[in-house]
Amino acid sequence: MSTKQLINRMVILGLGLIGGSLAKAAKERGLVAEVVAWGHREASLKLGVELGIIDRYSLELSEAVAGADIIVIATPTQISEKMIHQLADIGVGDCIITDVASVKGNLVAAAEAAFGRVPARMVLAHPIAGSEKSSVTAAKADLYENHRVILTPNEQTDPAALSLVTTLWQAVGAEVVSMAVDEHDHVLAATSHLPHVLAYSLVDALVTMEDRREVFRFAAGGLRDFTRIASSSPQMWQEIVMANREAVLESIEGFLSHLNTLKDHIAEGDDQQIMEIFTRAKAARDDFTEMLASTNATRKP
Amino acid sequence: MSTKQLINRMVILGLGLIGGSLAKAAKERGLVAEVVAWGHREASLKLGVELGIIDRYSLELSEAVAGADIIVIATPTQISEKMIHQLADIGVGDCIITDVASVKGNLVAAAEAAFGRVPARMVLAHPIAGSEKSSVTAAKADLYENHRVILTPNEQTDPAALSLVTTLWQAVGAEVVSMAVDEHDHVLAATSHLPHVLAYSLVDALVTMEDRREVFRFAAGGLRDFTRIASSSPQMWQEIVMANREAVLESIEGFLSHLNTLKDHIAEGDDQQIMEIFTRAKAARDDFTEMLASTNATRKP
Numbered sequence: 164m165s166t167k168q169l170i171n172r173m174v175i176l177g178l179g180l181i182g183g184s185l186a187k188a189a190k191e192r193g194l195v196a197e198v199v200a201w202g203h204r205e206a207s208l209k210l211g212v213e214l215g216i217i218d219r220y221s222l223e224l225s226e227a228v229a230g231a232d233i234i235v236i237a238t239p240t241q242i243s244e245k246m247i248h249q250l251a252d253i254g255v256g257d258c259i260i261t262d263v264a265s266v267k268g269n270l271v272a273a274a275e276a277a278f279g280r281v282p283a284r285m286v287l288a289h290p291i292a293g294s295e296k297s298s299v300t301a302a303k304a305d306l307y308e309n310h311r312v313i314l315t316p317n318e319q320t321d322p323a324a325l326s327l328v329t330t331l332w333q334a335v336g337a338e339v340v341s342m343a344v345d346e347h348d349h350v351l352a353a354t355s356h357l358p359h360v361l362a363y364s365l366v367d368a369l370v371t372m373e374d375r376r377e378v379f380r381f382a383a384g385g386l387r388d389f390t391r392i393a394s395s396s397p398q399m400w401q402e403i404v405m406a407n408r409e410a411v412l413e414s415i416e417g418f419l420s421h422l423n424t425l426k427d428h429i430a431e432g433d434d435q436q437i438m439e440i441f442t443r444a445k446a447a448r449d450d451f452t453e454m455l456a457s458t459n460a461t462r463k464p
Numbered sequence: 465m466s467t468k469q470l471i472n473r474m475v476i477l478g479l480g481l482i483g484g485s486l487a488k489a490a491k492e493r494g495l496v497a498e499v500v501a502w503g504h505r506e507a508s509l510k511l512g513v514e515l516g517i518i519d520r521y522s523l524e525l526s527e528a529v530a531g532a533d534i535i536v537i538a539t540p541t542q543i544s545e546k547m548i549h550q551l552a553d554i555g556v557g558d559c560i561i562t563d564v565a566s567v568k569g570n571l572v573a574a575a576e577a578a579f580g581r582v583p584a585r586m587v588l589a590h591p592i593a594g595s596e597k598s599s600v601t602a603a604k605a606d607l608y609e610n611h612r613v614i615l616t617p618n619e620q621t622d623p624a625a626l627s628l629v630t631t632l633w634q635a636v637g638a639e640v641v642s643m644a645v646d647e648h649d650h651v652l653a654a655t656s657h658l659p660h661v662l663a664y665s666l667v668d669a670l671v672t673m674e675d676r677r678e679v680f681r682f683a684a685g686g687l688r689d690f691t692r693i694a695s696s697s698p699q700m701w702q703e704i705v706m707a708n709r710e711a712v713l714e715s716i717e718g719f720l721s722h723l724n725t726l727k728d729h730i731a732e733g734d735d736q737q738i739m740e741i742f743t744r745a746k747a748a749r750d751d752f753t754e755m756l757a758s759t760n761a762t763r764k765p
Contacts, residue, residue, distance in 0.1 A: 291682060291684050311681075311682065313682065340682075350679060350682050351682065353670055353673065353679055354670065354679055354680070354682060354683040354684070354687050355683070355684055355686060355687065357666070358666065358686055358687050358690040358691075359686065360723075360726065360730075361662060361666065361690075361723070362690060362745070363726075363741060363742045363745040363746075364719070364722050364723045364726050364741070364745075365658070365659065365662065365719060365722075366745040366746075366748050366749050366752075367722060367741050367744050367745040367748070368718055368719050368721075368722035368723075369654055369655065369748070370744065370745075370748045371722070372654065372715075372718045372722075378651060378654055378655055379655070379748075379751070379752045379755055380755070381592060381612060381614065381641075381651050381652065381655060382655040382656070382752065382756075383592050383655070383656055385656060385659055385660065385692075385693045385696075386655050386656065386659050386752075387752070387753075387756055388689045388690070388692050388693065389659045389662075389663060389689070389690055389692075389693055390659075390749050390752070391686075391689050391690075391749075392686045392689065392690055393745045393746060393748075393749040394746055394749045394750055394753065395686075395746070396746075397739055397742035397743045397745075397746050398739070400742055401735060401738045401739050401742055404730055404738065405730070405733065405735065405738070408730060408731075408733070411730060412727065412730060412731055414673075415723065415727045415730070416727075417669055417673045418665070418666060418669050419720070419723065419724070419727070420669075421665050421666075421668060421669035421672070421673075422661075422662070422665045422669075422716065422720065423720070425661065425664075425665050426713065426716045426717075426720070429661075429705055429706070429709060429712060429713060429716070430709075430713055432706065432709070434702060434706065437702045437705065437706070438698055438699070438702050440664060440665070440668050441664045441698035441701055441702055442698040443668050443671065444663070444664040444665075444667040444668040444671075444694045444698075445664075445667075445694060445695055445696070445697075445698050447667050447668070447670070447671040447680075447694075448663075448667050448691050448692075448694040448695045449695055450680070451667075451680045451683065451687075451688070451691070452688075452695065454680055454681070455683075455688055
């Protein structure tokens, strides 16, 4: 590939689909000279080497991150907080730290606790991409092409670090946008975390309200699509919901208030109000369809 | 085709996707000698003749149903109630009356009001099949293949009428099941009407809570699938919700109660309860995926 090398040594902490795909994409495009991975499961790390996704690995964090130019925290949400503390304990000098997590506020809090403040060379990132699969064997070099990556820099963020993280994601095909940490967590609570909570809640309500077999026996395609996200990892989503608790609760409250109003309109037989809500929702959803059609298809949480 | 003729004259009231597909399937399989359609929009009816879906049409109801062996009410939900009253006024003798609507209780009430009781030769039917399209040009002879059709006969239903309606749907490829009217409306409220209400409510809550563009700009595939059914016809769903109001309200109440409990667990940081709900929901949803995989793919409300 013609892209020029950006990074000498990239260290991925947690080698799953997200970290593995970034490593694979960066290596295939010649963006990085060496990729090192750290993790707990040696089998995954060995597989990463065999598949050519990483160059080498270590089970020892301090050994893995030695000489890193950029560290990508790609572990699950709660573990990512711990990784920040461990990196602070080890000391990583001028190394750039970034991540791929779905929530940002908890990592900012972890960084403040661990480092005293968010390090200038820490640039948090959230790639809005993924798939139902989660292991390194599912890693794809084109996973981020035409997908958005949200960065959440602050005024103290080192411009060079921000520029490198931006260029890295753009070089693997992503569209990079920036927003404040609070705004990120607020928008993602509404558009991603809330729908997952509702899907889990609906499916569980159905199987507890009704005889499970009977309910699903006559269910149609609408329910299948509506509840697909309830097949996501319970552990991953429990961690995301707890990491973004305040914003998620606020979204749930907003939704409950809306649904209660709609319920009242139905109880009162207020056809006009019901039609207004359904019509406004359909128009917004149709806009959303068009918006999605103009970007790439597969997105994730 | 080798199937033998079941019906001499079938009259379809309302020639859209559902009625048109039944007409097309029945004609192509030689199940019916003649198909007549009635409706308000002459253009659709003409198209039906040109496409060979029906043999002839009338804009006059009494003319259309004259000499019918079976009348299929395939109009929107609220109009179907009116059709029952109009058929009672016209008088249809021994003709079998059936329908394709998503709610049954309101039609039973209409029949009781119009005829004094549900006529013995009225066999209400709900094919769980459809598509995003709704016009007669979308009619497909294989729409009902491997899809379920729910019949809601009672103890007074004429066995010959029940048998003919059952055989008709089976002959066009459907799996026919029976249940009580109340059970039908209750199960469909939970598995179809409630999810539509939630999808409309969520999308409308998002666009009113937030700046619409911002919210959807960072939305992922999860939200797209979760809200797809909010693109359904507002008019059709307003009618269904109102026709099945009691059962829909009960489903909404059940869901609200579940979501409030989950919200409390999140507010209290009760990881274990959250994991229990998410895990139970995922297991049920995975069962549902398997169940759907073992039947045909496309289903509707």
